[in-house]
Amino acid sequence: MTIKSGNIGRRALGLGIATTGGLALGTRQAEAQRASDTLRVVFRDAVPNIDPYFNSQRTGLILGHQAWDGLVHRDPETFRIVPALATEWRWIDTRTIDFTLRPGVKFHDGSDFTADDVVYTINTVASPDSRVSTPSNYSWIDRVEKTGNLSVRLHMKVPTPAALEYFALVTPIWPKAYRERVGADGYSRAPIGTGPYRITRVDSASIVEYERFDGYYQGGPKGRPAIRRIVARFVTDAATELTELLSQRVDWIWNMNPDQIANVNRLPMLQTLQQESMRVGYLTLDAAGRSGQTPMTNLKVRQAVCHAIDRKAMAERLVTGGSRVPPAPCYPSQFGCDGAAAVEYDYNPAKARQLLAEAGFPNGFDIELTSYVQPRQWSEAVQSYLNAVGIRARLNLLQVAAQIQRSQRGELALAMGSWGSYSINDVSAFMPQWFGGGNEDYARYAEVQRLLAEGGSSADENVRKRAYSAAIRRVTEQAYFLPLHTYVNTYAFSRQLDFKAFPDELPRFYLAKWK
Structure with a gap:
């Protein structure tokens, strides 16, 4: 299969250039925005609850961190x-x-x-x-x-x-006193913390607004923000997001389709930046049959899925920017992420078809593939690889929160997503999420659960490493989970903005400033 870039972003770019019209207008808009001292940012996934404890989305972690x-x-x-x-x-x-x-x-x-x-x-x-x-x-x-x-x-x-x-x-x-007084629901609607920004407005479906907290404590590690206000809005798709940036209605977006980098950089009022993060793209396969007795309960079918996808090509040609294929179900720098312990699955469509025949599916089968991944071309690439070996995947693109809810209910036979470990540099923040017996464990393998508990509960580094290595071996030989690639965040933002990216995938708006 040949990977091709999609045209969604290209259509958005054309629309954006049409709306910006003259460069002088764009420059005036940027200057006016800097004068109002309000940083406008856009995300594609609205968070159901602004309280960081009650959403598992990266956007929620970012919003809470401010x-x-x-x-x-x-x-x-x-x-x-x-x-x-x-x-x-x-x-x-x-x-x-x-x-x-x-x-x-x-x-x-x-x-x-x-x-x-x-x-x-x-x-x-x-x-x-x-x-x-x-x-x-x-x-x-x-x-x-x-x-x-x-x-x-x-x-x-x-x-x-x-x-x-x-x-x-x-x-x-x-x-304590405030949250007990207003209750959990009231707190999510009007939260307060001790961070460098205070939240002044929350509509979990559309917008979160912040203002600099001038009472932020001396010596605080985040410092006093240079920019007074932040307005974070949510849109539904990448094309709208890019159009908003090109139209100068926002100052910052991220996870833009990489095939638009050159085009955006040609515009004098915008710039892009790429930074590999601790996030890993993945496929979960319902080996335990939580979603029903689907072909995914068959080991040879799961192995066929792993051999069907050219992960290296996806990393290099779609994600770009230095993306890698992790050998194990964790991020390579995390303590205990032993890639040498993992069973490897090379790109081998012939082997995939052979395994499907041995599993009793010589003519393939139909199955739902759910994904919230953007750009959608990445999900479509996985769909095409699977179709090429006879796994007729019906791609169902969902919003992040919707897929998480379905996953936690045990409804997904084959799902594509990403996990950033909350940027914690330890396997205990990755593998237990998928194999620890919780709502998103589609393996339900007691031995792996025991090993993860052992690895996460010892003060002896050697004991931890042995336990995690054994867990990685068992998970990969059973093909419970397929790491696809590391994520490389592609940021696009106003040239008027001084913004720095970090490898932990936490944009720190409190460190940004106008030039």
Whole structure:
């Protein structure tokens, strides 16, 4: 099969140039926007709940990162853990950490941050009844106790070496008194945190607005933002998103189709930037039969799927920018991601057809392939590869939230998506999501669940590595999950904007400024 670039982005580009008309008009619009000190950004996936604990989407993590802080912060350049709401921490033993909290921190409503807020937040989300979107991020926590007005002690159920990574990236602190007063629903409609921006308006279907929080604490790791306001809007497709940028109605987009880079860079008011991220594109295959007795329950069929797709061609010709094919179901830099332990599946359509015949499907079969992946050409490429060997995939493109909901209900026989591990550089943030027995586990393999629990609960690095390597071996030999490629984020934004990208896939608007 030959991969070809689609024309959706090209149509959008033509429309955008038509709407911008004269370059002088575009320049005046950009200058006017800079004068209003409002950064306008667009995302393609609306989040169902702005509270970071109750959505698992990357967009939700990004939006939350501007407005909330955790106990610690991970430096985006060095990945070193640095102080945030906690100024100091000390490991008492492999299951206990003492934190000293920062004095003088205010929430966005002016109330004081104290140990009560930390205890309330962490004990709430660690409870099995919390209904957080990704329970594995907190299931290792036993409890937090208050040891002083500005000090707490964390107790873990098991040793968790990556504890500080989780606290840095996925454990923002709620204001106890305010959230208890307004309730969970009221908090999602009018949230407050301690971050450098405060949220002034939320419509989860269309828009989130921010204003700089001038009371952000001194010494905060994110610093005082240079830009006063942010308006984040949601659109439904890539063509609309690109048109908005070209029409100067927004200043920043990301994950633009890479085949438009050269065209966008030719415009004097815009620029692009590419940066590989910790996100991995994947296919999940319903080996456990949660969606019914489909062909995916047959090992040889799953192996055929793995041999049918030219992942290297997808990475190099569609994703571009240095994208790679991960050998294991994790991001290569993550602790425990042992590519050498993985069973390899080369691109071999003849082998795929042979395996299908051996499985009892010499004439192939029909199946639904769901995907929220954009650009849609990437999903269409997978569909075409599968069709070429006789797997007649009916592509059903969904919104991100819709596919996540269907996946968690166990309805997807074959699904294409991506996982960014919340940017946590540890296998415990990747593999348990898909093989740990949760709502999105389509393998249901008790031995793998045991190995992942062992790898995530030991303070001994060698024990962790052995457990994760064994889990990777079993997952790949059973073809439960096919990593397709790493993601390379393609950003496009106004030349008036000074913006830097980082490999953890967290755009930091609080670091951006106008030139």
